[in-house]
Amino acid sequence: MRKNYFTKLVRYMKNVYHIENGLNKLTDGRIKPTYDTGMVVTLVLMGFLIRIKSFNELNLMIKNN
Template identity: 75%
Template sequence: MRKNYFAKLVKHMKNVYYIESELTKLTDLRVNPTYDTAQVITLVLLGFLLRIKSFNELNISWFLV
């Protein structure tokens, strides 16, 4: 696999699909959520891209601070 493949993929998603601005438009029906919907969807998308099989494999406490 090429070096910096993941960084290039994220840059491509930002430039072509405007993923950051689209994620901020998402809403859900949670009352007084602890985390923003965009943060949750971003983690799920990154898990999908990294082919993580379960959320238990993620150590994301540093990301949600």
């Protein structure tokens, strides 16, 4: 896999599907949320794209650089 494949994939999603417009419109029922719903969904989607199986695995990846 090429080094900048992920960057090209994200750029493609933005240009073709305008995914950030849809993610910015997402809402939920939380009162005074710390993080926007769109931001949370974006991070989960990115984790799915790079095949992170759980938040625990993500935590380990962050600790191990």
